[in-house]
Amino acid sequence: xxxxxxxxxxxxxxxxxxxxxxxxxxxxxxxxxxxxxxxxxxxxxxxxxxxxxxxxxxxxxxxxxxxxxxxxxxxxxxxxxxxxxxxxxxxxxxxxxxxxxxxxxxxxxxxxxxxxxxxxxxxxxxxxxxxxxxxxxxxxxxxxxxxxxxxxxxxxxxxxx
Amino acid sequence: xxxxxxxxxxxxxxxxxxxxxxxxxxxxxxxxxxxxxxxxxxxxxxxxxxxxxxxxxxxxxxxxxxxxxxxxxxxxxxxxxxxxxxxxxxxxxxxxxxxxxxxxxxxxxxxxxxxxxxxxxxxxxxxxxxxxxxxxxxxxxxxxxxxxxxxxxxxxxxxxx
Numbered sequence: 001x002x003x004x005x006x007x008x009x010x011x012x013x014x015x016x017x018x019x020x021x022x023x024x025x026x027x028x029x030x031x032x033x034x035x036x037x038x039x040x041x042x043x044x045x046x047x048x049x050x051x052x053x054x055x056x057x058x059x060x061x062x063x064x065x066x067x068x069x070x071x072x073x074x075x076x077x078x079x080x081x082x083x084x085x086x087x088x089x090x091x092x093x094x095x096x097x098x099x100x101x102x103x104x105x106x107x108x109x110x111x112x113x114x115x116x117x118x119x120x121x122x123x124x125x126x127x128x129x130x131x132x133x134x135x136x137x138x139x140x141x142x143x144x145x146x147x148x149x150x151x152x153x154x155x156x157x158x159x160x161x
Numbered sequence: 162x163x164x165x166x167x168x169x170x171x172x173x174x175x176x177x178x179x180x181x182x183x184x185x186x187x188x189x190x191x192x193x194x195x196x197x198x199x200x201x202x203x204x205x206x207x208x209x210x211x212x213x214x215x216x217x218x219x220x221x222x223x224x225x226x227x228x229x230x231x232x233x234x235x236x237x238x239x240x241x242x243x244x245x246x247x248x249x250x251x252x253x254x255x256x257x258x259x260x261x262x263x264x265x266x267x268x269x270x271x272x273x274x275x276x277x278x279x280x281x282x283x284x285x286x287x288x289x290x291x292x293x294x295x296x297x298x299x300x301x302x303x304x305x306x307x308x309x310x311x312x313x314x315x316x317x318x319x320x321x322x
Contacts (some may be wrong), residue, residue, distance in 0.1 A: 021297065023219050032286040033231075036220040036294075043182060043215040052213035054204040054241055054277070054299060058184050059197040070194075080215055082243050082297040084273060092193050114247060114297055116215065125193040133197075136182065136243040136275055139217060141202050 001158040004068065006106035009091060009113055013105075016119050017093040019043045021080065021114040032058045043116035043138075048076040050143025057081070057128045059133035068092055069156040071122045076147040077140030080116035081126060083109070083132040090159065100151050106159045111134030113149055122151070162319040165229065167267035170252060170274055174266075178254040180204045182241065182275040204277035206298075209237040211304025218242070220287040220294035230317040232262045232283045237308040238301030241263055241277035242287060244270070245295040252276055253285030253318065256293045261312055267320045284314070 007013060011020040019042060027037035055118060071094060083089060088109050094101035101122035108129070109115070116138075117123050126135060140147060168174060170285060172181040188198035206213060232255060244250055249270050255262035258321050262283035267289070270276070277299075287296060301308060 021215055021217060023217055027219070028216075031218075032220065036218050036287055037218040038298075039219070040212040041216055045213060045215070052201040052206060052299070054182055054206070054243075054275075055189075056182060056184055056200040056275075057192075057197050058188070058200070059193065082215075083245060084243065084275065085247050086245070086293075112293070112295055114215075114245065115219075120317055124200055132247075132273070134184070134273055136297065137199075138213070146175070 001156055004104060004157050004159045006108045006161055007161055008154055009107040009109045016095060018118045019116040021116060022112055043080050044118060045078045046119045047099045047140040048143055050077060050140040053141030055137045057126050057135045057137050059128050061131045061133045065158045066090060066157055067156050067161040068104060068124055070150055070152050071124055072148060072150045073120050073122045073148060074147045075120050076143060076145050078116055078119045079137060079139040080114060082114040082136040084136060085132065086111040086131035089129055090127040094122040096122060104157060106143045162317055165265055165267045165318050165320045167320055167322055169267035170270045175268065177256060179279045180275060180277040183273055185275045204241050205279060207280045208301040209304055211238060211301040213299055214302030216298045218287050218296045218298050220289050221296045222289045222292045226319045226321040227251060228317050228319055229265060229285055229315045231311055232285055233309060233311045234281050234283045235308045236281050236310060237304055237306050239277055239280045240298060240300040241275060243275040243297040245297060247272040248291035250290055251288040255283040257283060265318060274307045
C-alpha cells in the first residue's frame with residue numbers, strides 16, 4: 001500500500017481544502033468586559049439550498065497505521081468538525097481529478113484546532129485518535145439531493161507517521 | 162447579594178431557554194461503516210436576516226463564588242457554545258419580564274455537553290471554569306441591527322454551589 005505521512009495541520013497547508021478554525025493571530029474583538037477574545041467568522045460555509053445545523057458525531061478512535069480505503073464528498077454543503085476534547089484527530093483530504101480524489105494528504109491536528117471542509121472537497125471519514133471521539137459538526141440540514149459521494153480505492157493507502 | 166445555586170445541566174431543565182447539545186438517547190444514524198454515531202440536528206437555530214457563522218471564543222476561566230452583574234440577549238439570533246475541552250462551564254439564563262431578565266438560573270455542564278441559547282433569551286457571558294476557556298460559537302453573522310442588549314443589575318447575584 002502507498003504510504004501517506006501525516007503533516008502537522010496549518011491554515012496555509014489546508015487552504016486548498018477548507019479552513020483551520022483556531023485562535024490564530026490577533027483576536028478580532030475583545031468582548032465581555034475584557035474577559036473574552038472573539039476570533040470572528042473563521043469558516044467559509046456554503047449550504048446551497050439547505051441551512052446550517054449542529055449535530056454531534058461520536059466516532060470510534062483509531063490508531064496508526066490507519067488504512068484509507070474510501071473518501072467522500074458533499075456536493076451541496078461545507079462540513080465543519082469541532083472537537084469537544086483537546087485531543088488530536090486525523091484529517092485526510094484530496095483535490096479532485098475528474099470525479100475522483102487525487103493524491104490524498106493527511107494532517108494531524110493539535111489542541112484547539114477545528115476544521116471546515118469546503119463544499120465538494122474530498123475527505124476521509126471522522127478519525128479521532130483518542131477517546132472520546134466526540135465532535136460537534138456544522139453541516140447542511142434540509143435542502144434537496146443526496147449530498148454524498150463516495151470513492152472506494154482499488155489500492156488503499158496506509159497513513160503512518 | 163442574592164445567591165444562585167447552580168444546577169446540573171439537563172435538556173429538560175434548559176428547554177425554556179435553549180438546547181443542550183449532547184449524545185442523549187439513541188443515535189439518529191450510524192455512519193462511516195458502523196464507526197460513527199450521528200446525533201442529528203440538535204440545535205434550534207434562528208438567524209433572522211443573517212446567517213450562521215463559526216467563531217472561536219477564548220475566555221478567562223472563573224471560579225466560585227461568581228458575581229453576576231450583567232446579562233445580555235441577542236434579539237436577532239440564536240447562539241451556540243461548543244466547548245473544545247471536556248471541562249465544565251457555567252451557564253446562566255433567565256426568562257424575560259417586561260424587558261429585563263427575571264430570576265436568573267445557573268447550570269453547570271458536564272463533559273460532552275454544548276448549549277444553544279435560543280434567539281432573544283437572556284444569558285450571562287461565557288464563563289469557563291477551567292483553562293483553556295475555549296469555545297466554538299455558532300451565531301449570527303451579517304444581517305441588520307445591533308443584535309445585543311445588556312441589562313446591568315442594581316443588585317448583583319452571587320453564584321455558588
